[in-house]
Amino acid sequence: MASFKQKIARYLYPLILRLGRKGKNGTILSNEGNVPPKKPFPLEQIIFSNGSKPDLMSYSGKMILVVNTASNCGYTGQYAELQTLHEGFSQKLVILGFPSNDFKEQEKANDQEIAQFCQVNYGVTFPILKKAVVVPHSDQHPVFKWLTSSTLNGWNDHAPDWNFSKYLLDEKGNLIHYFGPSVSPLDDVFINAIGLKNK
Template sequence: METLMIVLTLFLGACNSKVISNDANTQPKTSFYDLQYTSIDGQVIDFKQYKGKKLLIVNTASECGFTPQYSDLEKLNEEYGTKVVVLGFPANNFGGQEPGSNTEIKGFCKKNYGVTFQLFEKSSVKGDDKNVVYQWLTDKNKNGWNDQEPTWNFCKYLINEKGELVKFFPSKIKPTDTEIISML
């Protein structure tokens, strides 16, 4: 019962999180394009290839109440792929809701949601062991303004064509929500 209360409290906190944006238009201290990370297939992806494109970065999980957002992410990818690149980062940071291996995660996403957008290897997205992408996304000394870590699975970070982080969206904001679509 105590575990259920903790999970419920965390979930409600994720639902009540606020959208945070870079209203001051501050410049990042380091470039997002200098980063690299390993794909779910084990290939190193150099983020320089995304220069000039908007990016929606999402921490994902296969056993979460927000998991159906994979469908919305794929829809966004299909309908707006010329305007935004979707990058998914499976993580097991919230309630143990991503227990699978990279192979299992990839298979689950393909079979259940037809995911074709880029997925990366399972990693941590918060705390001391967070991956280099989330270190950049959540450190205002690196990105210029934001220190908001994901509050639950399926939080979203929007990066503009210049590689600047411009907005944080909590889990409850769907990828196809007008708040996101209007910024593409």
């Protein structure tokens, strides 16, 4: 069940999205030089919220979108948009939601509560992972350490600006884009940049 604060944030989401595009939350970065990673993307470090691990073969030949999420954020409405993206493009794209409490403590719930919140309020069926540290820190999750270190991914050092920052990898495991929180996953600039077409 959504709290009063969560309901207000959901109502204000379109305004927050519009205002955020003018600042750092609207940042878009691209791997212009097609620089390959220096180390492979650490897929083996992915653990779902229930403690299980994915069948890595099911990710073969697909793009991967990594998003740091939170349940009490102005951008939480993007769960619904990510679900729409998942339903339309699951044959080509894997979405990985990484809940995090790194930004203004907007995700205090435990793994089970987070998964239930996502399913009940947004019908989420894409993978929600165990809660993790996503910003540079000694406890930063290996996936985000790779995403935010050019010595690993080949070119990008940009850490998440806020909840619902998005990192896109191509089918070969190359990091190709970063999209700030206020870039909707259903925005034309997002869809066009990643070259997705619904089949």
